[in-house]
Amino acid sequence: MxxxxxxxxxxxxxxxxxxxxxxxxxxxxxxxxxxxxxxxxxxxxxxxxxxxxxxxxxxxxxxxxxxxxxxxxxxxxxxxxxxxxxxxxxxxxxxxxxxxxxxxxxxxxxxxxxxxxxxxxxxxxxxxxxxHEVVFHAPARLRLDLLAGDVVSLFPMGRVTGRSDGLEWPIDGLHFAPDGRVGTSNRALGPVTIETDGPGMLTILPRRALMAVAAALSRGT
The missing domain is CATH 3.40.50.10240 (Thiamin pyrophosphokinase, catalytic domain)
Incomplete structure (x- = not known):
């Protein structure tokens, strides 16, 4: 290395x-x-x-x-x-x-x-x-200042569970896996908070959300 x-x-x-x-x-x-x-x-x-x-x-x-x-x-x-x-x-x-x-x-x-x-x-x-999109790995807690209607896709690269606030379809209680449930084309109701219980969740957002993503990752939440 x-x-x-x-x-x-x-x-x-x-x-x-x-x-x-x-x-x-x-x-x-x-x-x-x-x-x-x-x-x-x-x-x-x-x-x-x-x-x-x-x-x-x-x-x-x-x-x-x-x-x-x-x-x-x-x-x-x-x-x-x-x-x-x-x-x-x-x-x-x-x-x-x-x-x-x-x-x-x-x-x-x-x-x-x-x-x-x-x-x-x-x-x-x-x-x-x-x-058209930005892709990044979701930290344990992520708060995004999104607009209502923004597409929020979650794709697991491993087995992941978590919780959300501000998504049209909350992820609470769901078990994500690359060979099971994925979270394609969810939608923001406004600002969104996503918490995951382990690594492996990729987040895909519209390109116009670049600044919001950069701000969220830079502040660590």
């Missing part, structure tokens, strides 16, 4: 090599001004006119022409092949929040792998920013 490479007192944007929407990087940087690239995400960063503070990964998908443009002091290769570049990068960043772009909207297997990483590194607050 590698040690911390990037230590930041402000939120960090992490860019991957997948689909990056027209405004994704700018939206993320407005919230998380430090930029780190996961392997091939460096190419997308440079193409958008940004030099990443660090590039982390196994470097099997970063072109040599891109690598040559980045100072050697900002390159941090991690050679093991047991984990994804998203995993390598996320576990190497210590920051109050990570906003990750370029990890949704491309290959399904890569998206599933990213969800797996969110759960395995649940102690590192991270939001995956997509074209």
């Amino acid at each position: 590698n040690s911390i490479i990037v230590q930041s007192e402000v939120p960090v944007t992490l860019i991957g090599g997948g689909a990056v929407g027209v405004n994704d990087l700018e939206t993320a940087l407005a919230l998380a001004p430090e930029l780190v690239a996961a392997d091939g995400g460096a190419a997308a960063a440079l193409a958008a006119g940004y030099m990443p503070q660090a590039v982390i990964g196994d470097f099997d998908s970063i072109p040599e022409t891109v690598r040559a443009r980045i100072p050697a002091s900002r390159l941090f290769p991690i050679g093991e092949q047991e984990s994804t570049d998203f995993d390598k990068a996320l576990r190497s960043v210590a920051a109050p929040l990570v906003v990750a772009v370029g990890f949704l909207g491309d290959r399904v297997d890569h998206q599933l792998a990213a969800f797996n990483v969110l759960v395995r590194h649940a102690h590192r607050p991270c939001i995956l920013l997509g074209a």
